[in-house]
Amino acid sequence: MPVNDHIVRSFDEDLEALKAKIAQMGGLVEAQCESAVRAVNRRDQTLAQRVKTSDDQIDALEAEIEAMSLRLLALRQPLGGDLRTVVASLKIVSDLERIGDYAANIGKRAIVLSGLPEIPPANGIVRIGALVQSLIKDVLDAYADDNLELAVAAWHRDEDIDELYTSLFRELLTYMMEDPRNITASTHLLFIAKNLERMGDHATNIAETVHFQVKGTKMEADRPKGEDASYIVEMPE
Template sequence: MATDHIVKSFDDELKHLNQIITQMGGLAEAQLQTAIEALMRRDTDLAGQAVQNDARIDELERQVDSLSVRMLALRQPMAQDLREVVAALKISSDLERIGDYAANVAKRAIALAQTRPMRPAHVIPRMGRMVQAIIKDVLDAYIDHDAEKAVAAWERDEEVDEMYTSLFRELLTYMMEDPRNISPCTHLLFIAKNIERIGDHATNIAELVYFLVHGREIEAVRPKGDTTSFALVTPPNGDGTDQAKSKE
C-alpha cells in the first residue's frame, strides 16, 4: 500500500506540474495578444496591463522550479519520469522568456503611441498571429505528448524568420527615406525582433516535447529564415524603389 501511495503521489505531482505549465502557456499567449492589440489600437492602458501580467508568469515559473527540485530530490525519477520533470523545468523557463518578450512588445507599444503611425506596423499582427499559433500547437503537443505536432510547429518558425527579415529591410528603407521615421521604425524593429525571439522559444519547447516523447533530440537542423545578420541596405533609387538586399 505504501508503494501505491508513493506512485499515486508522484502522479499527482506530475499532473500538477503539467497544469502549471499549461496555465503559464495560456497566460503567455494571451499576454502577447494583448500587447499586439495595444500596439494596433495605440492603447497605452491596454499595453500597461500586458506589462503587469508578466508578474503572474514569473510567479508560476517559481512554482515550477520549486516543485521540480522537490520531485528530483525526493522521488529521484528515472527514464521517462525524469524527462517529464526536466522538460517541465526547461519549458517553464522558455515560457517565462516569452512573457518577458511580450512585455517588451507592450512597452514599445506605449512609446509608439506617442509617435506618428507607420505603415509597416501592419505586418506585426500577422507575425504575432503566426507565433501565437505556434505557441498553441507546441503546448497542445506537450499536453498530448504528440511529437509529430511538435515537429510541425517547429518547422513553421522559418516563416516567422522570413517575415521578420522582410520587415527589417522595409523599416531600414523607411528610416533612410526620412529621418523622422527613425524613432518609430526603431521601436517597430525591436517589437518585430521580440516576436521573432518568442518564435525561437516556442521552437525550443517543440524540441523539448520531441525529447520528452522519444528520449533524443530532433536530428534535423533547426530551420532559420532570419538573414538580417547579413543584410545590406542601400539608399533608395531616385524613383523611390527599395534596393534592400541580403547576402545569402
C-alpha cells in the same frame, strides 16, 4: 491526523499537477503575446500598460513550477521517462518565462509608440504576431498531449516567421531612409519584430523539449532557417 498530500498522492498525480501548472503558465503567456501585439496595432496604451505589469504573474508561476519540479526530483527520485518529464518542465518554464519577457518588452514599446507619429507597417507586426501565437499554442498543445507530430510540424513553421521578419526588417529600414522623422518609431518596431522572432525561437525550443521528453533524443535535423536578417544591407537611394 491530517493526511500528508505528498505521501498519499501518486507520482502520476504529481506529474499531472506539474503539467496543469505549466498549461496555466502557457495560457497566460499566450494571452500576453496576443495582447502585446494588439496594443501595438491599436495604439492602446492601457492594454500595453497591463501587459507590462502582468509579467509578474508569469514570473511567479515560473518560481512555483521550479519549486514543484525540485520537490518532485527530491521526493520521488524519478527515472527514465519520468525524469525526462521533470527536466523538460524546467526547460519549458524557462522558455515560457523568456517569451513572457519579450511580450512585456513589446508592451513597453507599445506605450512609447502610441505617442509617436504613426507609420504604416504595423500590419507586418500583426502578421508575425499571429504566426508566433499559433506556434506557441501548438507547442503547448503538443506538450500537453505528448504529441510529437504536432511538435515537429510547429518546429518547421518557425521558418515562416523568420521570412516575415526579414521582409519587415527591410521595409522598416526603407521607412527610416525615406524620412528621419520615422526613425524612432521604426527602431521600436524593429525591436518589436525582433522580439517576436525570438519568441518564435523559444517556441521551437519547447518543440525540441517535447521531442526530448517523448523520445529521449534530440531532434535530428538542424533548425530550418530563412534568409538571415543579420546579413541585410539596405542603402538609401
